[in-house]
Amino acid sequence: MNVLQPIGRAFRGFLEATGRLTLFAVVSVSHCVRPPVYPRLIGRQLVDIGYYSLPVVGLTTLFSGMVLALQSYAGLDRAVAESVIPRIVVQSITRELSPVLSGLMVAGRIGAAMAAEIGTMRVTEQIDALTTLSTNPHKYLIAPRLIAGLTMLPLLVLVGDVIGVFGGYLVSVYKLGFNPAIFLKFTWENVDAIDLTSGLVKAACFGFIVALLGCYNGYHSRGGAQGVGAATTNAVVSASILILVSNYLITEMFFGK
Amino acid sequence: MSARKSDIPKIRVRNLHKRFGRNVVLDGLNLDVGSAESVVVIGGSGSGKSVLLKCILGLIEPEDGSIEIDGRPVIGLPPAEREIINRKFGMLFQAGALFDSLRVWENVAFGLIQGESMDRAQAKEIATAKLAAVGLSEAVGELWPAELSGGMKKRVGLARAIATEPEIIFFDEPTTGLDPIMADVINDLIVKCVRELGATALSITHDMASARKIADRIAMLYKGTIIWNGATDEIDRSENEFVDQFIHGRAEGPIRMEVRAR
Numbered sequence A: 001m002n003v004l005q006p007i008g009r010a011f012r013g014f015l016e017a018t019g020r021l022t023l024f025a026v027v028s029v030s031h032c033v034r035p036p037v038y039p040r041l042i043g044r045q046l047v048d049i050g051y052y053s054l055p056v057v058g059l060t061t062l063f064s065g066m067v068l069a070l071q072s073y074a075g076l077d078r079a080v081a082e083s084v085i086p087r088i089v090v091q092s093i094t095r096e097l098s099p100v101l102s103g104l105m106v107a108g109r110i111g112a113a114m115a116a117e118i119g120t121m122r123v124t125e126q127i128d129a130l131t132t133l134s135t136n137p138h139k140y141l142i143a144p145r146l147i148a149g150l151t152m153l154p155l156l157v158l159v160g161d162v163i164g165v166f167g168g169y170l171v172s173v174y175k176l177g178f179n180p181a182i183f184l185k186f187t188w189e190n191v192d193a194i195d196l197t198s199g200l201v202k203a204a205c206f207g208f209i210v211a212l213l214g215c216y217n218g219y220h221s222r223g224g225a226q227g228v229g230a231a232t233t234n235a236v237v238s239a240s241i242l243i244l245v246s247n248y249l250i251t252e253m254f255f256g257k
Numbered sequence B: 001m002s003a004r005k006s007d008i009p010k011i012r013v014r015n016l017h018k019r020f021g022r023n024v025v026l027d028g029l030n031l032d033v034g035s036a037e038s039v040v041v042i043g044g045s046g047s048g049k050s051v052l053l054k055c056i057l058g059l060i061e062p063e064d065g066s067i068e069i070d071g072r073p074v075i076g077l078p079p080a081e082r083e084i085i086n087r088k089f090g091m092l093f094q095a096g097a098l099f100d101s102l103r104v105w106e107n108v109a110f111g112l113i114q115g116e117s118m119d120r121a122q123a124k125e126i127a128t129a130k131l132a133a134v135g136l137s138e139a140v141g142e143l144w145p146a147e148l149s150g151g152m153k154k155r156v157g158l159a160r161a162i163a164t165e166p167e168i169i170f171f172d173e174p175t176t177g178l179d180p181i182m183a184d185v186i187n188d189l190i191v192k193c194v195r196e197l198g199a200t201a202l203s204i205t206h207d208m209a210s211a212r213k214i215a216d217r218i219a220m221l222y223k224g225t226i227i228w229n230g231a232t233d234e235i236d237r238s239e240n241e242f243v244d245q246f247i248h249g250r251a252e253g254p255i256r257m258e259v260r261a262r
């Protein structure tokens, strides 16, 4: 009958969810900057997110760099390829591929783990137990994860930048037979501060998004194992979508004119 | 001054209302727990016993009514003040709620290390002593919660609840899921710990043997309110047909178990 009603209801639900998420983010961030801090917990998260994500991020960016070189070569004249391919590789990797792919991979790895861990703590009343032991769950559980997400993803992306360019180098030199010195020269000439900066800003933003949505979905999970499963799925899906949306917005901010 | 202070109940609950959607759980509940008194609330599964405890602990916000701790209203306090009030509390959760990312001794010492900023070595000593008080060895302290049996988990939960020497301790179904002998061991431990601390205790259970053992006073929760309350030895002479049905565990009587799906 009234076709607008379900649309209106969905829209209201969306606004409510956005409001709740924003409130959750504000409370959690305020706990990041107020004492006491838990160096032990932050350290554990830094290692979890940073160090243990290195293989995933390394492999993803390595093969992205390789396939970039290969694909670009197919459509190019041999004479220009040697100067153009390094530029395509370094620009695409630093601006887009390294931050976005690392963000998505970390969402799958870390966002899911955070939602599952915090969700399990919620349904087994461990979060209630924290509160009764005079410990604020936002400070104890969520702030360390937000701090780690925000700081570690830019570092991972820097490493990914280097490995991605190295992937392009491998294919260009060993498969396409380019001169290594020329490849490195053109690569170096095309490293641009604005590309690197935008990539790192994206990375920090994505790291925050992954940690926030992992924590938020876990924190609000209900029911038993099934609820935790749903929270995990939601954490990964919503973080991935938000990463792609905010990627566009940040790109627009840096490069759109 | 001190004479007047003892007139104020440790916990005073008045006209408490809590519903989840259309499911009315607490409907104008009143309850007083005096200082150093042990009160047990009995009631069927799903009657709202855990919800009552969580309202007092500030984990759930009731719609209406008042809760006073030592004469001070606590509903709607800002989180920082709530944390200070919570220092008076210890809680044994129904399923233990032990932190599974921490070793047993770290669980017991948690309130001391995080809540009271004690240094780890000293907190570990106290934790070991509390574990000994509930009959667990120092070696158990080095285990992870996942490595414990049900009875051991309850003991660790109890040790954690008493570690900060709280003034008020809550026990949520302390004997559920244990064999009768282990249940009795836990009951004895609860009585001993509460007595040693001189603490006020509020327990909830549907296990009558446990209630008789740990209660000074028993209150029965039914349909969102306390329908009967009196000294433990009066419960067999309550002349209340709801209470009689419950303590004798009869299917027939005024209490109708709602077994339909919601």
Ligand SMILES: Nc1ncnc2c1ncn2[C@@H]1O[C@H](COP(=O)(O)OP(=O)(O)O)[C@@H](O)[C@H]1O
Binding pocket: B020, B023, B025, B043, B044, B045, B046, B047, B048, B049, B050, B051, B052
């Ligand atoms: N967080 C919650 N959200 C929705 N309903 C709840 C919640 N907690 C408890 N309930 C409902 O409240 C009622 C009482 O639950 P509870 O206090 O756990 O019972 P019990 O007396 O067995 O401890 C149940 O019907 C339960 O479904």
Ligand SMILES: [Mg+2]
Binding pocket: B049, B050, B094, B172, B173
């Ligand atoms: Mg219960």
